[in-house]
Amino acid sequence: MQRIILDAKNLITLVSATLIILGFYGRFGMDNMFVFDLSLIIATVIGIAPIAIQAYQAIKVKVISIDVLVTIAVIGALLIQNYEESAIVTFLFLFGSYLEQRTLKRTRSAIKELTEMAPESALKQNAAGEFEEVDVDDVDEGDVLLVKTGAKIPVDGTVLTGEGHINEASITGESVPVSKMNGSEVFAGTILENGTIQIEADRVGEDTTFGQIIELVEEAQDSKSEAERFIDRFSKYYTPAVLVLGFIVWLFTSNVELAITVLVLGCPGALVIGVPVSNVAGIGNGARNGVLLKGSEVINDFSNVDTILFDKTGTLTIGNPEVAEKEFYGEDMDEVLGYLASVERESDHPLAKAVLQDIGPTNFSVVDETEVVKGGGIIAKVEGRRVAVGNVALMEKENVELNERVRKDLERFEKNGNSLVLTAVDGVLQVLMGIRDQIRPGVKEDLQNLKKLGVKNLVVLSGDNQGTVDAVAGELGLTEAYGHMLPEDKSAHLEKLQSEGQIVAFVGDGVNDSPSLALADIGIAMGTGTDVAIETSDVILVNSDFSRLTHALGLTKSTARNMKQNIIIAVGVVLVLLTALLFSDWMNMTIGMLVHELSILAVIFNAMRLMIYRRRGKNANAAETF
């Protein structure tokens, strides 16, 4: 019975509305007070049923909920034969919670979409060697699974046989399909776009990367900040206090009308829902835009950040050194580049890779007598000629003449933050190459936008030499740059800033920077959701997309502001209602309930604006208008 009534809540709301309209038609259309009273009494009784059931359930577990206040108020109104108010208040309360439910669904939709991407079933190999469909919960580590074209990979695993292309957008944000074959790692929640593969399950359920991302986002949307916990404690005592207040008013004035009005006006609707609804909309927006935020405390902290520290390699730069500048001094360049490529081909030094990539296809020659000079480079014999590849020290050791023009080039290359690779053939300098890690495209604009959003200091900390770090800092317009930093130096620097009272964020790649990520007020990992990053950081920029950082900061600022607006709306409405009750004669239960429900919808709609928050172009001011 109870279940039936609760399930029929929407129908009850509709019937109650119809009866109210009928009643008013009876009164003003047919001038019939009997029809009016009867319709409204019936509307009240069926309308209050679901509310009263929930009130009873609440009292049974010792909670004074809003339902309790409303039920008592409506019964009071019935007793003093104010059927008009009892019916309308009941209807407004029901209709309000219907709208609340509908609109809340919208604010949660982004996160729902994410969790719905979780795989539900898998084709598991049974003892007979055949594949049968099972619930993904029934898959254990070590099971062999079959995945067909178009299906979701059910678990994290390794490909045993077959090959295909997988769209890993749900994990990395990158929608270009990745080729997978025997031995490749595959991730739960990604989609096999073509081919058929068999995989062995390595991690299942919540242990998969995707499972962890969902877990993180789900926990985040319900995590509570200090302010929210305060509101929770407050409302725990607030609602009973309203009940007591209503009772006192009745005791002293014997005015039932006034007492029940107090009960309705005191309902704490918008206050309790205001902050969680902003939180879920903000975190949902992030999840949709490649920014995973770990909860409302993170939102508050990040929105107030003073200083952002950046790791250099892999964060500000791509992490893949390339030849940025070169100068030729000799005549036959094709021949020299052929020699250079042949020598570098033997080496696995990162600079050698950059050189080879730059030269591209060429005529390789046979290399004999390779000698590696520690801290200098390589000396080799190619087609009988002596080829030296390395730094300035190696050239000096080889007595290669570096004339005025070369010296100037060296100086310029170094100032630009290059590592230098010189090539001499038979003691004559032929080529100078400047190799540096490329700065991520768009980083400069992103950093400027961060400044516009109010970040005071942008600092780079790097293990590289000071010259390289200074060059990067100069090019990007960073406020400070520190080189020669080991991971422990970075965390020491961070602690020093914190002890000066600054709120510090650290942006790193999540693996070697985990101490700093954990220590920072806001640890921001650039990554593809590796285990370490998920655990130690507060914000994760999916797919290492640096531009997401400005989105993240703008979003947390908007979300924090949105929460404050909602608190102001909620508190303001209660204050206005109570003042109106004390100092005016137009306030009654119906208006109180109407305003109360409207304020709930107001905070939900306000929060919904966060769902469409987007930084427009490169213009930081667009975010400010929000």
Place this chain on the structure above:
Amino acid sequence: MQKATIQLETLSCPSCLQKIDNAVKGVDGVEKDSVKVMFNASKVKVNFDGEATTIENIENVIEKLGYPVIKSKVKAA
């Protein structure tokens, strides 16, 4: 000790939380500090002593309040 995650139908009123919270805490064998009702996720997380109570019992208490349980997962903790 067992660790349960109970998925409920969408919760829409924050005051439901307190009700569910109190009701689940009232079940014998439930570790009181572990009860966590998640409003936006519409989930209840709870640790309980498998010898003193069962997951069905906890589900029942929540359903009786008027919040239908969709599914629940229990793991040894």
